Amino acid sequence: MSAWAEERRRGAQSSRHDECTVPSRWSHCRKRGVDGSLRTNRDAEGTEKEKYRHSDCRHSSFTTPESSGPVSRCGRRTDWGSQVEDDEMRRDVQKDMQRYRRRILAAEGSQRERKTSSGSSGSCDSREGDNMETDEAVLLRRQKQINYGKNTLAYDRYTKEVPKHLRQPGVHPKTPNKFKKYSRRSWDQQIKLWKVKLHAWDPPTDNGQDKVLDNIEELGLDDVMDIELDFPTLSDSHSASASLNTHGILLEDEDCMGTPVKIQKTEISAQPDSV
């Protein structure tokens, strides 16, 4: 199995990561070990060769799309350290939800005045307040997956390098919105892709970044968010990524069945030897 396919598999199991204690091949990209302690750079070499294997973690394709997924044998965490973290997360999710609701209602108010009578609308926020994901179990699971992606050196570097107001939609990875209604498969796919995109900001290794391209092809892009692989200008040049072009990708926004849009982007910004 290629390194990147392994990573993809691992990504699908991110919601159960905290129950799998075997270090993975990509541990060196994680900011924190499974016990929560910060990783230092010297951990990088040691974990490269270890094969990721844990009997409790199964690929998410084992589940039917709408079910809640395989039940972990580890069960609910009963140690006090974990209970506190879980309570904290629950509280944070509730707070997030209230904040999000307020934002949506505010947007709805101003939207109603501007809405046209044409069939498709660019943004479908008008009914989003009613169509929000509110199931706590789902939100917590999604939050855990998001946390797993944010708990990476790549995310750290990304947020430091690209402040929010400079982020371009489609170009820069965007954290999936846990409050939107998505099928389980769609959500898991979005998370996967988001994390793939984030890998562009991985701390430099000898292998270079060209493996990301192969990974995109393998993923099989059905109902996914747009992928525009415009790599950031890295201080250490990865010339292999310069001649990158994406293929036609179908963009389907789950919420608003608008017209599918093909996105093709071949231009790479500021790469020294671009094609």
Next chain:
Amino acid sequence: MENSTEDYKIQSFDLDTQMLLKTALKDPSAVNLEKVSTIIVDQSLKDQVFSKEAGRICFTIVQTEAKQNNGNVFRRNLLNRLQQEFKDRKETRERSLQEWVCFVTFMCNIFDYLKVNNVPIVALVNPVYDCLMRLAQPDALVNEEEVDCLVLQLHRIGEQLETMSSQQMDELFFLLRDGFLLQEGLTSMTRLLLLEILEFRAGGWLLSSTAHKYYYSELAD
């Protein structure tokens, strides 16, 4: 506003350890937090004075670590160690009343200080009640050490505990009333402490000024 390190009552530690703790308070990422939590818990089980105030230093380290790098290594280690001690409480009490009392004091102090979003840690509520009810058993009420510990905790965290679970507080006070009324062999000091705590709770976790005069005026001299 920074607490001077005297507030943390770390004088009982040797100088090297004091240095370690001071570093942990300022720069948690620079120390082995698992080691720090072990040191703190170990000392709390031995040192009565420290067990009453250790919560404060723990809270500061938790806050600082969270602010510094969003971590919770210290908190996790601390709580899990505490959980282990809780599991072993029966043996601890049999081995040493002093250690048992220190443990309860420490755990309640953690409950008091380590809040999450200003709410006490839910996972600690039942364990704390479990310990207090143990202290209210007949075989414990005959030990002034244990009664002393019990009323101290109720003074400090009784109100918060009741908010988290009033039913268990009611149960606890049934035991205290029974003990006060029915149990033979209690010293007058013990009865005094029990009576005071009964009045304290009845007054909404406040002692009326006249009751205060009755119970505490002697101390003024």
